[in-house]
Amino acid sequence: MMHTLNPDRLWARIEALARFTRPDLPWTRRAFTPEFAAARAWLAENFAAAGLAAATDAAANLIGRREGSVPGLAPLAVGSHCDTVPAGGRFDGIAGVAAALEIAQSFAEAGIALRHPLEVIDFLSEEPSDYGASCIGSRAMAGTLTPAMLAARNAEDEPLIAAIERVGGIPGALAEPLRRPGEIAAFLELHIEQNTVLESRGEAVGIVSAIVGIHRLRLTVTGRTDHAGSTPMHARHDALVGAARVIDAAHRLAREMTGNPGYVVATVGRIAVSPNAANAIPGRAEMILDLRSTSDDVLARFPRLLREATAPGLAEMDLAFACELITRARPAPCAPEIREALATAARAQGHAALELPSGAGHDAMQIAEIAPVGMVFVPCRGGRSHCPEEWAEAADIAAGAQVLAAALLDLDARLG
Amino acid sequence: MMHTLNPDRLWARIEALARFTRPDLPWTRRAFTPEFAAARAWLAENFAAAGLAAATDAAANLIGRREGSVPGLAPLAVGSHCDTVPAGGRFDGIAGVAAALEIAQSFAEAGIALRHPLEVIDFLSEEPSDYGASCIGSRAMAGTLTPAMLAARNAEDEPLIAAIERVGGIPGALAEPLRRPGEIAAFLELHIEQNTVLESRGEAVGIVSAIVGIHRLRLTVTGRTDHAGSTPMHARHDALVGAARVIDAAHRLAREMTGNPGYVVATVGRIAVSPNAANAIPGRAEMILDLRSTSDDVLARFPRLLREATAPGLAEMDLAFACELITRARPAPCAPEIREALATAARAQGHAALELPSGAGHDAMQIAEIAPVGMVFVPCRGGRSHCPEEWAEAADIAAGAQVLAAALLDLDARLG
Numbered sequence: 001m002m003h004t005l006n007p008d009r010l011w012a013r014i015e016a017l018a019r020f021t022r023p024d025l026p027w028t029r030r031a032f033t034p035e036f037a038a039a040r041a042w043l044a045e046n047f048a049a050a051g052l053a054a055a056t057d058a059a060a061n062l063i064g065r066r067e068g069s070v071p072g073l074a075p076l077a078v079g080s081h082c083d084t085v086p087a088g089g090r091f092d093g094i095a096g097v098a099a100a101l102e103i104a105q106s107f108a109e110a111g112i113a114l115r116h117p118l119e120v121i122d123f124l125s126e127e128p129s130d131y132g133a134s135c136i137g138s139r140a141m142a143g144t145l146t147p148a149m150l151a152a153r154n155a156e157d158e159p160l161i162a163a164i165e166r167v168g169g170i171p172g173a174l175a176e177p178l179r180r181p182g183e184i185a186a187f188l189e190l191h192i193e194q195n196t197v198l199e200s201r202g203e204a205v206g207i208v209s210a211i212v213g214i215h216r217l218r219l220t221v222t223g224r225t226d227h228a229g230s231t232p233m234h235a236r237h238d239a240l241v242g243a244a245r246v247i248d249a250a251h252r253l254a255r256e257m258t259g260n261p262g263y264v265v266a267t268v269g270r271i272a273v274s275p276n277a278a279n280a281i282p283g284r285a286e287m288i289l290d291l292r293s294t295s296d297d298v299l300a301r302f303p304r305l306l307r308e309a310t311a312p313g314l315a316e317m318d319l320a321f322a323c324e325l326i327t328r329a330r331p332a333p334c335a336p337e338i339r340e341a342l343a344t345a346a347r348a349q350g351h352a353a354l355e356l357p358s359g360a361g362h363d364a365m366q367i368a369e370i371a372p373v374g375m376v377f378v379p380c381r382g383g384r385s386h387c388p389e390e391w392a393e394a395a396d397i398a399a400g401a402q403v404l405a406a407a408l409l410d411l412d413a414r415l416g
Numbered sequence: 417m418m419h420t421l422n423p424d425r426l427w428a429r430i431e432a433l434a435r436f437t438r439p440d441l442p443w444t445r446r447a448f449t450p451e452f453a454a455a456r457a458w459l460a461e462n463f464a465a466a467g468l469a470a471a472t473d474a475a476a477n478l479i480g481r482r483e484g485s486v487p488g489l490a491p492l493a494v495g496s497h498c499d500t501v502p503a504g505g506r507f508d509g510i511a512g513v514a515a516a517l518e519i520a521q522s523f524a525e526a527g528i529a530l531r532h533p534l535e536v537i538d539f540l541s542e543e544p545s546d547y548g549a550s551c552i553g554s555r556a557m558a559g560t561l562t563p564a565m566l567a568a569r570n571a572e573d574e575p576l577i578a579a580i581e582r583v584g585g586i587p588g589a590l591a592e593p594l595r596r597p598g599e600i601a602a603f604l605e606l607h608i609e610q611n612t613v614l615e616s617r618g619e620a621v622g623i624v625s626a627i628v629g630i631h632r633l634r635l636t637v638t639g640r641t642d643h644a645g646s647t648p649m650h651a652r653h654d655a656l657v658g659a660a661r662v663i664d665a666a667h668r669l670a671r672e673m674t675g676n677p678g679y680v681v682a683t684v685g686r687i688a689v690s691p692n693a694a695n696a697i698p699g700r701a702e703m704i705l706d707l708r709s710t711s712d713d714v715l716a717r718f719p720r721l722l723r724e725a726t727a728p729g730l731a732e733m734d735l736a737f738a739c740e741l742i743t744r745a746r747p748a749p750c751a752p753e754i755r756e757a758l759a760t761a762a763r764a765q766g767h768a769a770l771e772l773p774s775g776a777g778h779d780a781m782q783i784a785e786i787a788p789v790g791m792v793f794v795p796c797r798g799g800r801s802h803c804p805e806e807w808a809e810a811a812d813i814a815a816g817a818q819v820l821a822a823a824l825l826d827l828d829a830r831l832g
Contacts (some may be wrong), residue, residue, distance in 0.1 A: 014631045085693075096531060108481050128695065195646035211644060216694060227801050228706045229628060229776035230610035233671040235799075239763035240684055241667045244660035251657045255649040266643035268656055269694045271687065277501070278685045278704040279544065281803060288694040339424035383651075388698065 003141045003405060005106040007398035008069050011047065011232025013098040015398070017082055018090040026388055028111035031083040031125030039082055040167075043097070043122055050105035052120055052308040056171035059140030060164050065367050066104065070115040073416070074185040076408055077371075078103060079121030081137070081363060091192045091380065091397075099190040099401035103408065114412045116185055117177045124167070133327075138366035140164075143177025144329075150174060152299070177370065185415050186338055186370035188408060190400045191377060192233045192392045197356050198379035204399040205351045207342045208375035210261060211358040211365040212292035212329035215299050219246055219268070222320040225275060225283030236281055240273050241287035242310075242319040244245040244353070251291060254303065261329075262294035263357045266302065269392045283356075294331050294357050332365040338374030338411065344407035349399070360385075374407070419821060421522040429462065429514040430462040430813070435504040443506050443802055446553070447499040447541030448579045455498055456583075459513070459538055466521035468536055474589035475556030478579050479579045482520065486531040489832070490601040491637055492824055493787075494519060495537030497553070497703035497779060505806025507796065507813075509607045515606040515817035519824065530828045532601055539779045540583070547579060549743070554782035556580075559593025560745075567592060572604070579826040590821050597687070600787035601831050602754055604824060605780045606816045607793060608808050613772050614795035620815040621767045623758045623793035626680060627774040627781040628708040629747035631715050635662055635684070636687035638736040641691060641699030652697055656689050658726075658735040659701035663687075665725040666705060669718065678710035678747075679773045682718065710747050710773050735805065753789030754827065761822035776801075790823070 009207065020039035022028040029035040047054035053065025073288045080096025100120040105115070124137030133154040139145035150161040150171075193199075199205045223237030247268045254266035270288040287322055293299050303323050314321050343353040354376065364373040378400040381391040438444040438457035445451045456478055463470035468480025481491065496512025523530070541554030548568040555561035566577040566587075577587045610614075614622045639653030661685045670682035672774040686704040709715050719739050730737050759769040772793065780789040794816040797807040 043592055069511075128693075158761065193646065195648075196641045196651075214645070216816070226799065226805065227610045229630070229681065229708050230801070231681065231775070231799065232675050232679075233610075233681055235612075236667075238683070240687065241663055244663035244667075247657055247660035248664065250653075251649070251654065251660075258649055263648075265647065265649055266644065267654070267697055268697075269644055269689075269696050269698060270692050271656065272691055273685075273687055276686050277544070278706050279550075279683075280687060281683055290694050292645050359648070360643055361645060383642065383647065387641065406433070408567055416713050 001328030051108035060169035075117035081126035095212040130154035192380040194385035196383040206377035231335035240282035332368035341407040467524035472584040474586040476585035491533035499544035554779035577708035608796040610801035612799040622793040656698035748784035751788030757823040
């Protein structure tokens with residue numbers, strides 16, 4: 001079946017979505033904000049233009065649907081998210097939503113009737129919101145949105161569950177997964193790579209082998225606050241010196257474990273020191289460790305290895321060290337049949353069908369709990385993402401969307 | 417000359433001063449606040465009760481003065497500060513002000529006429545304020561309060577110079593030192609030790625040999641913000657990992673240098689990381705290093721040694737490291753004639769006359785720029801200070817004040 005999408009319309013939709021931003025802080029369209037509501041209204045119109053019946057589900061995911069020709073088949077779903085981090089970019093999530101819309105519209109215009117229903121999904125709040133959790137919409141769909149996440153409050157003391165209701169969700173329906181295994185035949189997502197593998201290889205399209213599991217841990221080092229001037233070095237219980245040893249050890253450990261097995265990265269991105277005064281020895285340091293790997297075994301072993309590596313340096317100053325798992329997402333291998341469909345499509349269109357892991361979490365990672373998933377990556381300049389400089393080329397996004405469209409047609413023919 | 421002070425009145429004044437606190441956060445009486453103004457009003461009444469003529473100088477130091485019997489002699493000054501850090505203690509500074517008041521009042525009641533004028537000084541804002549600098553009043557007196565310090569603004573955008581005017585100072589007079597060398601015959605200060613040397617030796621009184629010099633340095637490590645998930649370990653420029661290596665190296669270096677020569681302590685008490693998000697590799701980390709030593713040479717060499725020690729660990733991640741001196745106070749040796757007078761008085765009262773360095777800065781350190789200074793330390797429980805648990809025994813404070821009073825009488829007789 002021959003099919004070509006419209007690259008100009010695809011690009012124009014990406015540019016149009018970017019304009020729904022806080023004017024003082026481009027590109028900012030956080031979930032639950034007025035900018036987000038405006039973008040959603042615009043998207044609903046565009047879903048209709050693409051021949052899709054649009055509605056929000058109980059988690060306020062915006063879903064456009066076109067029925068298939070064979071009754072009773074589960075839908076093929078494709079999509080991503082249109083929310084951004086503060087001062088983020090114009091492509092993370094957005095490219096995937098715009099590509100899904102373009103695929104649906106070009107199918108409709110070409111008179112291509114799928115056997116399966118086709119769903120285009122804009123997931124709610126993939127990025128971390130002021131309520132804490134990320135991937136809110138895809139978690140709700142897969143049943144991984146916990147009561148604690150729903151109860152978490154933003155700075156204005158609004159719980160997440162009320163915010164979801166405010167944007168069109170149905171709180172009472174969120175205690176159960178919105179979809180069960182078998183209710184989605186396959187989920188496919190196009191996303192920018194957020195790294196430089198494709199750029200450095202000169203590839204326009206990559207096929208994701210697996211999405212890393214992510215463990216977030218709260219690391220707390222507790223010592224004693226003392227006067228910075230009058231406490232001799234040997235008498236200190238300096239929590240920040242202890243934290244420094246933990247930060248360095250986590251970095252070295254992840255470096256050593258890389259490839260043994262799989263992809264491993266460990267980052268301390270947040271630290272809070274108390275009392276945080278120039279003339280006081282820190283009595284407490286709290287850090288968030290973001291640990292990611294394609295290997296469940298690495299994720300499980302890391303905290304113990306970190307504890308062993310830092311024990312002598314912490315004991316020297318009689319510091320206490322606590323290590324608490326606060327969120328956990330399992331590694332999500334992409335489904336072999338979808339990887340194969342994507343690889344076949346990529347080769348047919350002249351690409352190398354390079355496979356690579358995703359170090360970033362995506363909505364597809366949540367959906368992998370209930371359905372086979374696959375992802376297409378397109379290069380992003382210098383690997384920069386979550387910043388205004390984030391950039392992807394129109395031609396690469398179109399190439400990725402074209403591969404995804406071809407794989408969808410292939411899967412539509414092959415899946416039951 | 418026999419003289420005995422009133423320990424109960426001394427203790428009652430310490431307790432009375434403690435009551436001028438933010439009720440929600442004991443013990444908090446920061447300079448420039450309503451609690452501080454109320455304490456100052458109470459102090460002014462007590463200066464009068466002690467036979468002192470009280471007035472504020474151009475830096476809003478509260479000074480009580482009693483004239484001496486020999487015209488033309490410079491005053492003997494004694495005092496400390498009544499402001500506190502947030503959630504601080506009831507003794508740091510306060511014990512010195514109350515002791516000075518008690519000495520003046522007991523001299524007056526005993527009919528002791530000094531040859532020199534006697535000044536009791538409550539210095540303005542010895543503790544760091546929201547305007548940045550510490551020792552504001554004693555710096556102004558000694559001429560070490562810089563235009564940059566005076567121009568620094570608090571969170572409400574009020575410059576320090578306006579705050580000084582608000583509490584009774586005269587901005588136009590602050591461009592010159594308020595006192596010149598020779599205009600103070602000697603300055604003596606009683607203070608809690610803020611360490612455990614006296615406590616562990618079972619001594620009620622210690623004599624300060626020298627006050628450490630303090631260098632505050634801004635250390636900045638600059639790398640690159642990248643996605644915590646998609647950036648492999650070998651491709652990172654993680655500013656927080658670099659900062660961790662700097663923090664650990666500063667600790668180890670100060671430990672190695674201790675006693676070689678003199679007292680050395682180094683503390684990173686403040687750190688700010690950007691963007692400080694769990695899923696972002698820190699692109700920038702800014703720290704304040706508080707470096708103290710009785711040796712000028714150690715203070716001068718430390719930054720270079722720190723740079724050398726951290727160079728390989730920072731180069732590995734291609735991180736930039738800047739090290740900027742933001743404030744500097746020279747080590748202040750206490751004057752030999754005052755140490756001798758204090759030692760003689762201490763021995764006469766049955767103490768060991770133990771000498772020890774001060775690792776904390778004090779108003780005396782600033783006044784040492786223009787006058788001979790001496791300090792008496794009294795023990796504080798467990799060395800705890802700048803916290804609500806700060807505690808000193810009434811008997812120890814009285815013993816320290818008695819030694820200080822006897823030394824004052826001795827110096828009054830001997831100094832020209």
